[in-house]
Amino acid sequence: MPNLPIGIFDSGIGGLSVARAIIDLLPSEPLLYFGDTARIPYGTKPANTIRQYSLDITRYLIESGAKAIVVACNTASAAALGTLRSAWPDIPIVGMEPAVKPGANATQTGVVGVLATAGTFKSQRYADLMQRYASGITLLEDPCIGLVEQIEAGELNTPATRQLLEAILLPMIRQQADTFVLGCTHYPFVAPLLQDIIGPERTIINPAPAVARQLQRVLTEHRLLASPSAGTNHQLFFSGPLQGTEALARHMIGPDFTVERLSI
Numbered sequence: 001m002p003n004l005p006i007g008i009f010d011s012g013i014g015g016l017s018v019a020r021a022i023i024d025l026l027p028s029e030p031l032l033y034f035g036d037t038a039r040i041p042y043g044t045k046p047a048n049t050i051r052q053y054s055l056d057i058t059r060y061l062i063e064s065g066a067k068a069i070v071v072a073c074n075t076a077s078a079a080a081l082g083t084l085r086s087a088w089p090d091i092p093i094v095g096m097e098p099a100v101k102p103g104a105n106a107t108q109t110g111v112v113g114v115l116a117t118a119g120t121f122k123s124q125r126y127a128d129l130m131q132r133y134a135s136g137i138t139l140l141e142d143p144c145i146g147l148v149e150q151i152e153a154g155e156l157n158t159p160a161t162r163q164l165l166e167a168i169l170l171p172m173i174r175q176q177a178d179t180f181v182l183g184c185t186h187y188p189f190v191a192p193l194l195q196d197i198i199g200p201e202r203t204i205i206n207p208a209p210a211v212a213r214q215l216q217r218v219l220t221e222h223r224l225l226a227s228p229s230a231g232t233n234h235q236l237f238f239s240g241p242l243q244g245t246e247a248l249a250r251h252m253i254g255p256d257f258t259v260e261r262l263s264i
Helices: 016-025 047-063 074-087 100-106 124-133 147-152 159-174 187-198 208-221 245-253
Strands: 006-010 031-035 068-071 111-115 138-142 179-182 203-205 234-238 257-261
Touching (some): 006 016, 016 031, 016 245, 031 047, 068 074, 068 208, 100 179, 100 203, 234 245
Parallel strands (some): 006 031, 006 068, 031 234, 111 179, 179 203
């Protein structure tokens, strides 16, 4: 059923950066998005807990008609992607991973700053990426404690958020980092501020467009691309209060969606 929606989930609003990339590349695809804002952040929770959340949310999205799933959360991808694919082998499931390879390819100084969550840094998925692609590259890691909460609160360009980012980024710059990998889907919300701090001569790598391209390949392979004439109806659900969330959603993906509160 090619005209069914693509299910997307994240711990909060961060996955909307991936939704934006999907809309840009695949404008005919309807999206069914769930942000688990009542239980954010995921990055500090045990992997088993994240795995169970991911199973419950994916089950809901599939039962609601999703033809494919995008795990638009690095922490959930690290903890649960294999489990989800085993549970639903006939459903295409696309996940996230920190863009270590593009970062290693882009750096001129050999020093890459990786902004992610503690859960991502502790994962085997991240360890495998370092082993495969970061030989000879210095990776400077920061779990960005408090940044997800700032973004969820709508503080995208406030003095407090700038101060937090400067404390993360300036030590990396002093160690010659010239490339910065956004290893959490929330972080593109503050990319303009981040770029202002690091300067135009340094590079930010956002993995969301690559995820959209991978989704396009998978849907093409399974003959699940929506018809251009089908029309889109994006539906957004959040488990926490909607106050402020709807405005952030419009900031990232535009006005064309419905939004509701939903507990899973």
